[in-house]
Amino acid sequence: MADAIQHDILIIGGGGAGLRAAIAVAENDPDLSVALVSKVYPMRSHTVAAEGGAAGVVKDNDSFAAHCSDTISGADWLADQDAVEVFVAEAPGELTQLEHWGCPWSREPSGHVAVRPFGGMEQERTWFAADKTGFHMLHALYQTSLKYEGRIRFYDEWFATKLLVEDGRCQGVVAIELRTGLMHTLAARAVIMCTGGAGRIFAFTTNGAIKTGDGMALAYRAGVPLKDMEFVQYHPTGLPGTGILITEAARSEGGILVNKHGDRYLKDYDLGSPLDVTDPRHPQKRAMELGPRDRLSQAFVKEHEKGNTIDSPFGDVVHLDIRHLSAKKIRLKLPFVRELAMNYAGIDPIREPIPVRPVVHYMMGGIHTDIHGATPLPGLFAAGECACVSINGANRLGSNSLTELLVFGARAGASAAAFAREHETVHIAALDTQADDERRRIREEFLTKDGGTERLAALRSELFNAMEQGAGIYRTEESLRQTYRTVESLHERYRNLQIDDHSNCYNTELTAALELRNMLDVAEALLHSALERKESRGSHQRTDHPARDDSKYLKHTLAYRRDDGPPRIKYQDVVITKWPPGKRVYGAEASEAATGC
C-alpha cells in the first residue's frame, strides 16, 4: 500500500464551494498546503450547469435588509437570520472578487455589471453571465486556482469513501485514485466537505450524475448530523424526459407559464394577478411567474389535478412561453435556453412555447454547520450545497446558491486554516489502521466478492421510484412510511449486490456502487426527517398536516445516524434576529406587506 499522503488542509470537492475554499486558504496562509480532492476534474463539477445567476445587492434602490427579508420569507422563516445577514453583507464583495478573477459578468452600457430580477426577489440583484453563470464562475475559479501552484495540489479523479476520525477530530479521508484503483490514506489537520447536493436520489432531476450526496453520507456515517434534509426543491421548469433545466432567467426576462387553455394559471394560487406581457411593469417582482419555486411547483400539481396540464410523451407539462421577448433578446440573453430547447425538446423557443414540468433541483438540507462552516465534529468543515448553514431554510431563492458557494466557501476556508494552525498533530499510524479496514471492506464487499444476486441498476431504479412516489412535492405519513420501508429493504438487498467489474483502473462500476450506498443513506435521513416534521412549510408539504406550525416546528431538524434502525431526530431553534415569523405573501398583497425591515 502506498504511504499516507499528508497535507495541512484537505478539501473534498472541486465545484464552486471547494475551489473558493481552496483559494481562501492559499490566500489566507501561504504556508498551509492544500489538497483538493475531486471525483471528477474540477471543471466538470455540477456548478458548471448553473444558468441563471448569483444574488448580491448592488443597485442604489436595493438594500441588505431587502435581500435578507426576501431570503427569509422565501425560506418560510426556517433560515437562521444571523447566517442570512452575514451572507447578504458578504455577497457583493465576493461577487466583485470573482469579477477581479476574470468572471465575464454581463454588463450595462456604463461598464458596470448588469443585474436581473429573480423569483422571490424584490429587486434586481442577480448577477449573471448571460445564461451560463455557473459555467463561467466555475471556470474562472478553476483557472484562477491554477495560479497557486505549489500551494494547492489537485487530486483529480480521486473518490473519497470514508472520513477518518481520530482523537475526536476529523483528520483525513480514504480515497480511491480512479486511474490506479489504489486506495490512499489522505491525512490533514482539517477537512472541508464541498461535495455538492444529492438530487440524484430522484429519477427526474436537473442534477448531473455526480450529485449522489457522497459528502453528506460520509459525514452522516461519521456521526455528524444532517440538517433539514426533508426540504427538497423542485424547480418548476424542467424539460420533460431529461429533466434538463430551463433557467428561471427565462421568466425574469418576461417568460410566462400557461396551461392547456392558454391561461396564466398562477393567478389562481395567491401569486398576484397577471399583467399583459406588453405592459412595461411586466414581469412583476415577487409575483406570478416570479414567485418562489416551491409555490410554483405546487401550483403545477394542482393544475394537474384539475386536468389543466398538457399531455406529452414524457408526462404532463405546462408551457413556458418566451416568444414575445423577440428573437433578438432571446439570442442575446437566453442563448443557452434556446440551445437546450432545440437540442433536447426539439423546439425553437423563438417560435414555439417550451414544454416544462417541475423537477428535483436542489437540497436545502445538508451537513449541519455554523456560520463559520464548522460542523459539530472538530476538524470537519463543510460548504456549498452539501452543507446546511442554513440560509435556505425551507425553500431556497434562486440565485442565492451560487453566492452561498462563494461566501461560505471562503468562510470555511478561513475557519479551517485557523483550526489547522491550532492543531498540528495528525495521528498517521492510527489513521492508516482505520484506512486498512476501509480498504479491506471495499475489497471484500465489491472487488473479490462473487455470488451476489442483486444488480446495481435495479436497486437504483427502485430507489428512484420509491422517492418519486413517496417523497415528492406533496407527502403524507403513509407515502413517506411506504417509501421508508422500501429504502430499508434496499439497504438490506444492497448487502447482496454483485458488480461485474473487479478491476482496478477506472472501475466506474465500483464507484457507482459506493454512490448508491451514499444515496440510500441520504434517502434514509431525508425520509425520517420528513416523517417527523408534521407540518407544511416551504418545499415540505404534508397533505395530512397542511398548515405551518411555528409553535412546534420553527426548528431545524437534525438527523443522527444509528447503526440499528432509523436515525435519531433532534431539533434546534431557528435563529431569529430582526424578522419575526410572518405570512409569506406574493403578488399585489406583497408590496403592501413589505413594510418595516
Added chain:
Amino acid sequence: MPDTTITLDVFRFQPDGGGHARRSTDGPTFKAYRVPYHEHWVVLDALNWIKDELDGTLSYRWSCRMGVCGSCGMMVNGVPKLTCAAFLKDYYPGTIRVEPLTYFAVERDLIVDMDGFLGKLKSVKPWLIRENEKPVDEGEYLQSPNELASFKQYSMCINCLLCYAACPVVGAEEDFIGPAALAIAQRYNLDSRDQGAAERADALSADEGAWGCTFVGECSEVCPKNVDPAGAIQRVKVDNVKDWYRKLLMPWGHR
C-alpha cells in the same frame, strides 16, 4: 426490449485485464451491443443502458448530460462528438462505432488521459494578470459590453477536447499546445481587464505554440460551443508577428 434496436460497436480496452480476466490484456477490441432504439436517446443514453443492463464493466466519463460539463467527448463514427448531444436518430439504422478521442492515450475503454491538456492549459497562465490589483471594496473593473464581446466567444470553451481529437497537428506534434488552450490564452489576452499578454507570449510564440498550427480549421468545425479556436490561433499569429516586428523595428519601444 422494443422492436427496434440499434447496434453500438464499442471500443474496449482494459490495461489490467480486470479481475474476471474476460478480455485480453494485450490490446483493444471492439464489442458490439444491441440496445433499444429511442428517437430521443443520445449515444450517452445508450452507453448508460449498456452499463446498467448488459455489461457493468464498460467505463466512460459523463456527468451533466446537457452539453456543458465537457466530460463525455468520444469519437462517434470517427467524428469527435459530445455523446450527450449526439442523437441515435442521426445514425439510425446504421451501427454506431464509439471510440475514445483520437490522439490521446487511452486509460481504459472510452477514457483518455487528460493530464497533457491540463499542463498545456496551465502553461498559458489562464487567469487574469494585473500589474496592480484593485482592492475589492473599490468595486468592479469597468468593462463595456463591446469589450466583453471581443473575448466572450473564447470564454465559452468547456474543455471537452473535441478540437484536439480533430487536429492533425496534435496528432503529429505531441507538444503542440493545441486549439483550446490557445483560445483560452486569447480569451485573457483580449480581456480589457487583463495585462498579461507579454507574460503569455513565451508559451504562445514557442514552436509548439500557435506556429505549430497549419490552419486546417478542423478544430472550429467540431467545436460544440462555437468557440472558433482556429480564429483565435490566427489572431495569436498576427499578434505575435506584430510583436516580433515591433521588437525588431523599435527595440526601445517594446514593453
